[in-house]
Amino acid sequence: MYQRFANLNLEALYGIPAMCPVTNCQAQMSPLEMLAHLMMRHSPQDSMIEIAEDVPKQYEVDIDKLTPGRNHSIGVIAYEGAPKPGLSCAVTSDLQIVHHLPIILMLYVSPPILNTEQAYILYLVSAVPSSLVSANVTLLDGFHAHEKRGWRCLRNSLDSPLMDSQNRLYCNTDYLLYTATDIRELCLSGEQRRIFVKIVLHGEPDPFQVDA
Ligand SMILES: [Zn+2]
DSSP, X not given: OGGGGTTOOGGGGGGSXXXXXXXXXXXXXXXXXXXXXXXXXXXXXXXXXXXXXXXOEEEEEEXXXXXXXXXXXXXXXXXXXXXXXXXXXXXXXXXXXXXXXEEEEEEXXXXXXXXXXXXXXXXXXXXXXXXXXXXXXXXXXXXXXXEEOOOOEEEOTTSOOOOOSSOOEETTTEEEEEEHHHHHHHTSSSSSOEEEEEEEEESOOOTTOOOO
C-alpha cells in the first residue's frame, strides 16, 4: 500500500501554497505562512472556529473544487482543549492565543500521474508541534451515512515512530492518506461529489510548549 505512494515527498507539502480561506482574500502562501497571515491579517472571528476537546466538527469539501498539486485549507481551528471556566472565551477580535492553539486542517491532492492513483493527504499545521494535542480525523460521505477510518497514517520521516495505536494525527508530524478510490467510494451516492472531513481534537494546548 505505502509503496504505491512512496514517491510522495510529505515534507515538501509545507512548501506548497494554499489559498487563504477568508472570503474575498486572494492571498496564497505556504501552510505556516498562512497560519501567521490568518492571525495577523484577519480577525480571528472571520478566520477561525473555536473547538473544545472531544467535540466533533465536520467540514464540507466539494471534491470537484479541489486543485490537484495544491494545498487546501479545510478548516482553521482555535483549539481550546477542555473548557476552562473563567478562562475560555469565544473567538473574538482579541483571541486569547494564550488559551487557544491555532491549527489549520490542510488537504493536499496529488497531481494526476499516469498509472498512479491520486492521493488525498490530510494533515494539521500549528505554529508549535505540540505533543500534547492530537486529533482523530475521518472522512464521511455526503449523507453522513458512511465513515471511513483514517488508518493510513504516515509520519514525517524525521520524527520518531508512532507510539500509540489509535492513529491519531499530531500537528506538523503526521499525514493521513486516502486514495482516489476511497474518495470515489464516498462519492458514489449523490450527484455532487462532496464529502465531509470530521475532526475530534484531544489534549490540552500549551502554546508555549516547545518540544525538546
Ligand atoms: Zn487572507
